[in-house]
Amino acid sequence: MRLAVAGVGNNISALVQGIGFYRQLDDEEELPGIAHPVLGGLRVTDIDVVAAFDVSETKAGRPLSEAIFAAPNNYPVLGAPQMTEDPEVLPGIADPDDEQQLTSVTKILRELDVEVLLYSLPTGLPEVARAYGRAAIAAGVAVVNCTPDPVAGLPDLQAEARAQGVPLVGDDLQSHLGSSIVHGALLALLEERGLTLSGSYQVNMGGNADFANLRKHGANKEASKHRALRQKVSRTDRVTVIPSAGFVSHLGDRKVAHLSIEARGWADMPVKLDVTLQVQDSSNAAGVIIDLIRIAAIARRRGETGFPVAATTLLKSPALVEDPLRQGDHALELLAVLAAENAD
Amino acid sequence: MRLAVAGVGNNISALVQGIGFYRQLDDEEELPGIAHPVLGGLRVTDIDVVAAFDVSETKAGRPLSEAIFAAPNNYPVLGAPQMTEDPEVLPGIADPDDEQQLTSVTKILRELDVEVLLYSLPTGLPEVARAYGRAAIAAGVAVVNCTPDPVAGLPDLQAEARAQGVPLVGDDLQSHLGSSIVHGALLALLEERGLTLSGSYQVNMGGNADFANLRKHGANKEASKHRALRQKVSRTDRVTVIPSAGFVSHLGDRKVAHLSIEARGWADMPVKLDVTLQVQDSSNAAGVIIDLIRIAAIARRRGETGFPVAATTLLKSPALVEDPLRQGDHALELLAVLAAENAD
Amino acid sequence: MRLAVAGVGNNISALVQGIGFYRQLDDEEELPGIAHPVLGGLRVTDIDVVAAFDVSETKAGRPLSEAIFAAPNNYPVLGAPQMTEDPEVLPGIADPDDEQQLTSVTKILRELDVEVLLYSLPTGLPEVARAYGRAAIAAGVAVVNCTPDPVAGLPDLQAEARAQGVPLVGDDLQSHLGSSIVHGALLALLEERGLTLSGSYQVNMGGNADFANLRKHGANKEASKHRALRQKVSRTDRVTVIPSAGFVSHLGDRKVAHLSIEARGWADMPVKLDVTLQVQDSSNAAGVIIDLIRIAAIARRRGETGFPVAATTLLKSPALVEDPLRQGDHALELLAVLAAENAD
């Protein structure tokens, strides 16, 4: 499967190194941390990154295998074998109003037979996100948007994508096991058991570029996280979400979330749940990206267009969601069907 | 609904005081901590305790309204108004081999038109549990067993109950929001998201009679807790469950559980979840007992016998479970139907 | 002891209600949560609030006993008996450049024989803090400054205070058991035991006016918290302090702090300490204010001027500190001496 990436941050470092890590494992071994070893016939190790875009000085002009370690990236160095392809990182779209830059990206995607473009630039560049979406659609390439800046949620892009027969997958990926999904699961459990929520908070911290960035551009993220909770629970008005309490440098690419849930049980007695979640932030993204890009590629190969419902539970703000709880159930069934198909 | 209780411990103190607490609330108010305000037409406040059995010197011979505060009981004193009925606590069955004692209990249950017998003595008295079960069945009274000592799980009692047309509900109640259910939900989430479990533990502490008792009789409890986890997750071999790390007197009737889950994500990177759960132990039981006794009463009124499937998710070791995940789903539907019926 | 307060926030609500709470206890009872029942001969219950200043519309013009419950105050209502004096809250200093307002405050303080002025307005009003300091010094009244806005740390005010023979106590009170003091104690323990710190963070959350305010005016607070840590440990460069991650409304006047300490032990093996601290924020302040105001009153009665060293460990940024670790030891000795004096 031929993949292009826009943005060469920690997520791409995790994705590229992780694919290398899994390639060196024995065929018979269980793949640790992999939800779906095969999805629609595509194995984890079937992905090749054939094009990469990033405007930053430390990355543009260098081979991808070097750019993934350039500052401010700080995902661990795994020492896995290099991938077969090692494209030079190109600047791509610096100015979203410059149509020539879009055309150039479209041309590259076409020439390299790219199937899926993964958009993964820092949050807070909605115009750039939109521009990459347009460039990919024009090339007939499926788009996966990892960020809360809207792409799949834009009605005009959805219309364009349908016209071109291209799938649009987004927005904002649900982490593999992130604070939103854990928080949502516990609040849903509380609701199911009939306890009365008094109040709850979720506070996140990390030491990668995302966390420095979120301090300023936290509003889109906070809204997206609330949408993620609403996929799981009906009432979120008593829940405070702090996407980034601040930048904590010694954590590096690790992320820590503290969750607290206070409720009332029988005879108004207090019930309290305190949770700490620690993850490798970019592994937490890559573990879901690997499914999203395969879903996008399969949909494109099958000629499906628009938003593939199978991606619903993998996104914080899935497009076209009218009844998120119902769509979520359907998504899980579709995922199970895809995971049952053989790789060839 | 006419209820008899065997054992006047903290759970009964919570149940009796809690019903009083809810009776004094306004009809229009939301009931805090109540999963199902109405179940099969029965309100929380429709329960009357009309008989109580307990052999302990501090309780037998005293009115129920006093016995619920006798040592070692240490559930908080809520100051709620007293219930209408205030039966004298009778010794009931001290020696399970003494058939006369069983006959006497049967007679009392019949004379008082008891609908449901709630068995709630300390864990570790399987013969006494069995004896109360037999006495109730003989009286045509439904049985609810809160403890891990088997009653509903005994094939011969099940047969007797069917012959007498009596429902048997057990064994071992699932807490309203207990460590087993939270642990199970999080392990299930991990499985669903495709992370690989490295190891997990659950350790419980408290300061009521249960915790002093569990130190010695923990084996049945540990097995029952593992069964509860298997209702939710397929693999529990990497999970250590410690039902009682010890008696911590200053906690009184509060219970604290520490849970830790370690897993592997994308590229074998570590993921860690640490959870602390704090509850009022006996409220946590009473919040579920209130549903179990109503389910038992409704089943009996409708002439249903055997194990009522609606009780499945409310028990750690539900009887007759072949496919617990499927039975659990069915139970939730049945509960929803019961909860939709009007009180009259 | 005759006290005036500038600012009628939660801290003053806690102080006033708390004194009432302790007054109703038996003389022989141990006072819960009291470090020094007697200090320099002054009992906790010897304090009378005889004047109060606050410009806010919800408080000015109302009796103190009502103003302490006016929004946005949200300290719990303890139901303790009212204090003997119940002064009307006066606007005091609204414009720090208006010398007439200063003169008026000076006059009131003199007329009411006030011994100590407690400055406790929201953080971020350095000019107002300075103005109250000047007004009190002019009246010959000792000043206690609870906030990180500098008063005792201003060289010109210190000079004026010495000239007038008035003690100046500040700045920024160390909480009774706050995140800074716990964090400092644990980092110091690590240093003492010879472990090598890898990194540490401290993140604070709350739901009172302070936390809404800190989000904007956090810089002074962060600096003050780092100074507090340096009273305890030599190296604080690997420590991230987040004074307020955000406003969490359901916490009300409660405060939660999450601390994490990562270190290396023998053979470079990891050591990890995770701490959660939960306090009633304004009780945490009042428990130290009660000592600071008595230290200030005693110093004034004894004709001492400048900064009373006994207050060192009760402040985050004590004035005149050259060698904080040494001054801290001396302070503890002085406190012990004061605490040994009898009340009369």
Added chain:
Amino acid sequence: MRLAVAGVGNNISALVQGIGFYRQLDDEEELPGIAHPVLGGLRVTDIDVVAAFDVSETKAGRPLSEAIFAAPNNYPVLGAPQMTEDPEVLPGIADPDDEQQLTSVTKILRELDVEVLLYSLPTGLPEVARAYGRAAIAAGVAVVNCTPDPVAGLPDLQAEARAQGVPLVGDDLQSHLGSSIVHGALLALLEERGLTLSGSYQVNMGGNADFANLRKHGANKEASKHRALRQKVSRTDRVTVIPSAGFVSHLGDRKVAHLSIEARGWADMPVKLDVTLQVQDSSNAAGVIIDLIRIAAIARRRGETGFPVAATTLLKSPALVEDPLRQGDHALELLAVLAAENAD
């Protein structure tokens, strides 16, 4: 410095591998996790293990470099270079009543010019501990006892040691940063700040042989842990200590402790501290053993006998403690003096 070890468990694996780890570091580098790089002129890397005793089948008869990895040992394999000496593990004392075995150990210690014997067998063998103590004293060798089984606390051994001019160091080592020392520090802080303790617990878990063993032989350990707390705080009656909640296999040689402290502050408001401590258990021991064996060697070289006061803060049950708080202060000064001496 010539060391003999009795018991070849994880602690010895950590000690031997750790010395190797530090030897390969550059001379100029800071040693991570080392409290005292030099103590009485002895460097961390100056230690040689020249004799080792262990009766277990998996260890006796094999070279020390292999025995340290034999089951049930599960300290991580560090891959550090091997030590210069690699003695064969000898059975030593299997039967403490067999005087011939004692004589044989004495003879070996003498012949190999051993300076210090480190006693580190599993807890619960008080007779064996005593026998090793006697054998070492007879050889004029200093003894360090890591375990709660008494050696230095036995009056008759102390008398023998004084007669022979031999130092006795024990009992029960205080971990480098263990649950007792953290718990003690926080309880002491609470006392110092004047909060009123309501109740506190400490619960420990691990997956090495110690934890399986402690479940049965926990009484000595619990008493020793309470003694450790009393070195720091005056009142420990409201503190519950659970040395081992159980064996948690996936933790291996890691140890987790959960601490909870509940107190009352100003106006009787609640204060709560929850702590989780995670350590590599045997590194936590070896980081202190390295100081204890050097203190013992220095004392012996200087002809000092009895209990060396400098070891006080490194032990849970230091011998001859009349006023532990005072002796602790003195110990810290003595340690500082020793640490200031140059290595040659």
